[in-house]
Structures are given as C-alpha cells and as structure tokens.
Amino acid sequence: MKATMRLDKMLGNLGYGTRSAVKILIRQGAVTVNGKQVKDHGLQINPNQDEVVLDGETIQYRDTVYILLHKPAGVVSATEDNRDRTVIDLLDPDLTVLAPFPVGRLDKDTEGLLLITNDGKLSHELLSPRKHVPKTYRALVAGTVGPEDGVAFSKGVTLDDGYVTMPAQLRVLATMDPNAQGVATAEEGGHIKEMTDAIHFAPKPEESISEFTLCWIELTIHEGKFHQVKRMFEAVGKKVLYLRRIGMGPLKLDESLAPGEWRELTEEEVESLRNYRKDGNG
Ligand code: URA
Numbered sequence: 432m433k434a435t436m437r438l439d440k441m442l443g444n445l446g447y448g449t450r451s452a453v454k455i456l457i458r459q460g461a462v463t464v465n466g467k468q469v470k471d472h473g474l475q476i477n478p479n480q481d482e483v484v485l486d487g488e489t490i491q492y493r494d495t496v497y498i499l500l501h502k503p504a505g506v507v508s509a510t511e512d513n514r515d516r517t518v519i520d521l522l523d524p525d526l527t528v529l530a531p532f533p534v535g536r537l538d539k540d541t542e543g544l545l546l547i548t549n550d551g552k553l554s555h556e557l558l559s560p561r562k563h564v565p566k567t568y569r570a571l572v573a574g575t576v577g578p579e580d581g582v583a584f585s586k587g588v589t590l591d592d593g594y595v596t597m598p599a600q601l602r603v604l605a606t607m608d609p610n611a612q613g614v615a616t617a618e619e620g621g622h623i624k625e626m627t628d629a630i631h632f633a634p635k636p637e638e639s640i641s642e643f644t645l646c647w648i649e650l651t652i653h654e655g656k657f658h659q660v661k662r663m664f665e666a667v668g669k670k671v672l673y674l675r676r677i678g679m680g681p682l683k684l685d686e687s688l689a690p691g692e693w694r695e696l697t698e699e700e701v702e703s704l705r706n707y708r709k710d711g712n713g
Contacts, residue, residue, distance in 0.1 A: 438464065438483070439472040441492060446528030447485060461486050496529045497701050498522065498547040499682065503690035504632075508536040508545060518545060521691060534558060535655055540634070543568070543676035544684040547693075553704060557680060563597070563653040564707075567678035568660050569604070571629040574669035576603050576646040588666040590656065596663060597653050605647040615647070622647055633673035640672070651678075680707045
C-alpha cells in the first residue's frame with residue numbers, strides 16, 4: 432500500500448467533511464502538519480507518521496475497521512435498504528465514513544454475532560466456500576429434536592432445493608414438553624434461562640407455542656446457504672422459532688453486548704481471524 436496520501440483525502444476519508452469542505456478548512460489555516468501550519472490541501476503526507484492537527488485536535492488515521500455487532504432482530508444485514516434500518520445505521524458516523532459492510536448475512540429476524548468491516552480481503556476469505564468457516568447458532572425449535580436429528584445433520588440433510596448440506600454438529604441444550612407447565616429440563620441452568628428468554632422473545636406461530644415440545648439447541652454449520660439453519664430444521668420436520676448466532680470461526684458473541692450494541696474488535700481478535708484463515712482451520 433502507498434505510504435503517502437493527500438492531506439485533503441486523509442481528512443475527507445476520516446469524515447471531516449467533503450473534499451471541498453476540507454480544502455476550505457486547510458486554506459483557512461485550521462490544519463498543522465508536524466507543528467507547521469499548512470495551506471496546501473494537496474500536500475502529500477504519511478498518515479501513519481506525520482502528526483496532523485485540526486483545530487487543535489490530533490487526528491488519528493486509520494483505514495480499516497472491524498466491528499463486532501450484536502445484531503438485533505428487525506434490522507437487515509445490508510449497507511443500504513429502502514424500507515428497513517440496516518446494521519450500518521446502528522454504528523457511529525465516524526466509523527461508517529470508512530464504508531464498512533457486513534461479512535455475510537443474518538436474516539432480519541435473526542440476532543447475534545455479525546462481523547462488520549471494510550477489509551474486503553478478510554471478508555472474502557471468511558466467506559469463501561472453500562474455507563468452511565464454522566458458524567455456531569443457538570435456536571428455539573418447535574418439535575422434539577432428538578439423537579436421530581443429530582445423526583441426520585452429521586450426515587447432511589437435503590434442503591427444499593435438493594442441496595445436501597455438509598456435516599453439521601447438533602446439541603440439544605434444553606427441552607420443554609407441552610405438559611411441563613413452562614418448566615424446561617437441561618443439564619445446565621444457564622440453558623434454561625436462555626431458552627425461556629427465547630420463548631418470550633420468539634414471535635408466536637399461529638398455533639399456540641405451548642402445544643409443542645420446544646427445544647433449545649446449538650448447531651454448528653460449515654457453510655452459509657440462504658436461511659440454512661431454518662431450512663435444515665424444516666428438512667427434518669421442525670420449525671425454528673428464534674435464532675441467534677453465537678460464533679463465527681474464532682470470534683464469539685460478546686455476552687456483555689445487548690442486541691443493537693457493538694464494539695470494535697480487539698487486536699487479538701483481528702489477529703485470530705487473520706491467523707484463522709492463514710492456518711486454513713475449519
Ligand atoms: N440460518 C438461517 O436460517 N438464518 C440466518 O440468519 C442464519 C443462518
């Protein structure tokens with residue numbers, strides 16, 4: 432990558448105004464580079480070495496951004512949409528100016544981990560069908576999910592369009608049968624809480640939800656077909672009522688983020704994604 436860039440481009444990229452607004456600021460003497468006032472907006476600078484100060488504020492240059500969003504239901508995984516709010520609308524303007532986009536898609540009603548970045552190369556690698564990056568979901572399913580479903584998913588099931596899925600790993604974390612008066616059974620109490628929260632959250636199907644055995648499951652898939660988790664359960668005669676992604680490759684959903692909240696990835700997390708693709712894990 433070129434080490435130098437025009438001063439007006441640097442400030443424009445960082446969201447300090449359009450190129451022409453930035454030119455005016457520079458001409459007005461609002462900018463110093465390495466302590467000296469500059470009036471030449473086309474000055475070549477090294478944004479990683481030169482100290483650029485605008486109206487007394489030192490400008491930190493960055494050209495990449497990596498965001499971990501806890502996607503809420505009701506927003507679409509797109510950069511623009513005519514009808515719905517997008518995941519990009521949830522971010523701060525000083526990040527959206529860097530033109531980030533979601534790495535893959537979650538359905539509008541799906542919650543959970545969504546990586547948002549402007550690193551096209553990393554995104555391409557993570558989404559490449561050859562990499563088989565694992566994605567882990569938790570779901571509330573209407574119907575009894577049993578060992579036979581685990582076997583079917585581990586072998587691959589045939590979706591409605593005839594596609595046979597790659598082997599996937601299924602665990603049943605908690606179960607509630609219709610006669611149990613709202614009491615779920617699970618090995619860990621935490622799973623019961625998650626399940627009951629999901630029951631309250633899930634949109635109610637036409638039939639009363641209490642007529643079904645409900646299962647709280649965890650499923651890891653190694654590909655990303657359209658509506659894949661929902662269609663896999665349809666293939667075995669069950670319905671996903673609520674879906675949350677909790678992991679993608681080495682990234683885990685940050686439990687401290689409520690739906691709609693986000694944070695930037697730590698350097699370690701970015702490195703783990705890079706190393707992940709380098710090692711060809713998955
Ligand atoms: N599978 C689905 O069915 N929906 C999602 O949003 C993600 C995976």
